[in-house]
Amino acid sequence: MKLIQVNHYEEMSKKAADIITHYIKNHPNAVLGFATGSTPSGLYENLIEDHRKNGTSYKAVRSFNLDEYVGLDGTHPQSYRYFMDEHLFNHIDILKENTYVLNGKAENLDMECKRYERMIQEAGGINIQILGIGRNGHIAFNEPGTPFSSRTHIVELAESTRKANARFFQSIDEVPTHSITMGIASIMESQKILLLASGPSKAEPIRRLFTEPISESFPASILKQHPNVVIIADKEALKDT
Numbered sequence: 469m470k471l472i473q474v475n476h477y478e479e480m481s482k483k484a485a486d487i488i489t490h491y492i493k494n495h496p497n498a499v500l501g502f503a504t505g506s507t508p509s510g511l512y513e514n515l516i517e518d519h520r521k522n523g524t525s526y527k528a529v530r531s532f533n534l535d536e537y538v539g540l541d542g543t544h545p546q547s548y549r550y551f552m553d554e555h556l557f558n559h560i561d562i563l564k565e566n567t568y569v570l571n572g573k574a575e576n577l578d579m580e581c582k583r584y585e586r587m588i589q590e591a592g593g594i595n596i597q598i599l600g601i602g603r604n605g606h607i608a609f610n611e612p613g614t615p616f617s618s619r620t621h622i623v624e625l626a627e628s629t630r631k632a633n634a635r636f637f638q639s640i641d642e643v644p645t646h647s648i649t650m651g652i653a654s655i656m657e658s659q660k661i662l663l664l665a666s667g668p669s670k671a672e673p674i675r676r677l678f679t680e681p682i683s684e685s686f687p688a689s690i691l692k693q694h695p696n697v698v699i700i701a702d703k704e705a706l707k708d709t
C-alpha cells in the first residue's frame with residue numbers, strides 16, 4: 469500500500485481528483501468505481517470543477533457504485549443513486565445509462581447481485597475503485613466478519629454503521645436495516661484502489677489498517693494483499709499511526 473500524506477480534506481480531495489482526471493485523459497473509456505459518504509464528496513466537487521475548467525470528458529466513461537440501501541429507490545434523497553446524481557453525474561457529461569448503481573428496490577435482490585457482477589465483468593472490470601473506510605474497518609458495506617471471498621451480496625448493517633449513517637436521516641429508525649454491496653473479492657479485482665481517509669474519526673481504522681494483521685474481523689486489512697492500493701489520508705486521520 470502506498471501512502472500519500474496530506475494536510476487536510478481539501479488537499480486529499482484534490483490529490484484524488486488529479487489521479488482520476490489524469491487516468492481519464494489517457495483512458496477516455498475508463499471504468500471507474502465510485503463510493504458515497506462524506507469522504508468522497510470533495511473529490512466529486514473537484515471532478516466537476518475540472519470538467520468545467522479543463523473539459524475532461526466522461527462521455528465514454530462507465531461507472532459502478534459500491535453499494536446501495538435496500539428499500540430506497542433512486543428518488544429517495546438518502547439513496548446512493550440520488551447522492552451520485554446530485555454530487556457528480558448531473559454535473560458532468562457522463563451518460564446516465566453508463567452509470568451503474570445497485571437497485572435496492574429490485575424484486576429479486578439475489579438476481580440483482582448476480583446481474584451487477586456480470587455487468588462489471590462485461591465492462592472488463594474496474595480500473596480505479598474509490599473507497600472510504602468505516603469506523604469499524606468496513607469497506608463498502610462489508611462489515612467485520614464478511615468473508616474475503618464474498619461477491620456482491622445483501623447485508624444486514626451493523627448497529628454502529630446505522631448509527632454513523634443516521635446523521636443523513638431524520639432519525640435512526642429511518643436508516644435501512646439492510647444494504648446490497650459489492651463483495652470484498654469483487655472490490656479486490658479492481659486494477660487500482662484509491663482509499664480516502666480524513667478527520668479524527670478515521671484515526672482508529674487507519675491505525676488498525678497499518679498495524680494489525682490481515683483478518684476478516686477488520687475488512688479493510690485485505691487491501692494489504694492488493695498490488696496497487698494508494699491511500700490518501702490527512703493529518704487527523706494519521707494522528708495515531
Ligand code: GLP
Nearest residue numbers: 503505506507600601602608609
Ligand atoms: C458508509 C458507506 C461506505 C463508506 C463509509 C464511510 O457505510 N457504505 O462506503 O466508506 O460509510 O463513510 P464516510 O465517508 O461518510 O465516513
